[in-house]
Amino acid sequence: xxxxxxxxGGLVQAGGSLRLSCSASGFYFGQYWMSWVRQxxxxxxxxxxxxxxxxxxxxxxxxxxxxxxxxxxxxxxLLYLHMKSLRVGDTAxxxxxxxxxxxxxxxxxxxxGTLVTVSS
Amino acid sequence: EIRMTQFPSSLSASVGDKVTVSCRSSQTINNxxxxxxxxxxxxxxxxxYNSNTLESGVPSRFSGNASGTDFTLTISCLKPEDFAxxxxxxxxxxxxxxxxxxxxx
Numbered sequence: 001x002x003x004x005x006x007x008x009g010g011l012v013q014a015g016g017s018l019r020l021s022c023s024a025s026g027f028y029f030g031q032y033w034m035s036w037v038r039q040x041x042x043x044x045x046x047x048x049x050x051x052x053x054x055x056x057x058x059x060x061x062x063x064x065x066x067x068x069x070x071x072x073x074x075x076x077x078l079l080y081l082h083m084k085s086l087r088v089g090d091t092a093x094x095x096x097x098x099x100x101x102x103x104x105x106x107x108x109x110x111x112x113g114t115l116v117t118v119s120s
Numbered sequence: 121e122i123r124m125t126q127f128p129s130s131l132s133a134s135v136g137d138k139v140t141v142s143c144r145s146s147q148t149i150n151n152x153x154x155x156x157x158x159x160x161x162x163x164x165x166x167x168x169y170n171s172n173t174l175e176s177g178v179p180s181r182f183s184g185n186a187s188g189t190d191f192t193l194t195i196s197c198l199k200p201e202d203f204a205x206x207x208x209x210x211x212x213x214x215x216x217x218x219x220x221x222x223x224x225x
Contacts, residue, residue, distance in 0.1 A: 044217060045158075045209075047209070050214070
């Protein structure tokens with residue numbers, strides 16, 4: 001069974017940093033692109049970033065470019081999101097997601113999400 | 121960045137109704153649109169990818185269509201478990217989501 005489990009988020013002050021991790025199991029992690037998607041409280045979904053199978057290809061939403069870094073450790077089946085210069089507007093539930101094996105077909109498996117709260 | 125305009129933001133329906141949710145992309149995206157369902161407190165689930173391909177395990181009452189920059193998700197006969205929020209997503213250039221449509225009783 002495919003499982004994606006995000007690390008605990010937490011409360012951080014504006015301007016601070018936080019690293020999220022996502023532990024993958026039940027599938028060959030190194031074969032899939034992986035994404036982070038977030039959802040502010042009561043709002044819609046916002047794609048944040050994704051990373052290719054070997055970690056060389058990375059894409060970011062304009063809203064986080066230069067502040068967030070996505071990375072992965074295929075030996076340990078782990079996905080990361082390093083967040084710095086956090087803003088109040090980054091407050092959201094952050095989901096780890098497995099991208100579909102078919103390119104551009106979205107994400108077919110999701111974690112339960114972890115809440116990151118940025119205070120002023 | 122490609123924008124996805126989704127409408128309506130909410131709609132009221134009854135069990136057995138046919139429901140249609142729409143999205144319009146800000147530019148041509150080669151029918152690379154995906155649709156998700158999300159229930160409160162849960163992560164989204166993928167329903168349809170590439171405009172009209174049903175994801176494995178998704179009931180056949182869900183269908184998708186594309187015409188130029190206009191995309192639709194149709195639920196042919198609404199069931200109680202279908203009351204949820206639906207999101208479109210373009211996959212042509214990275215990913216962007218529409219704003220969501222809440223289907224409520």
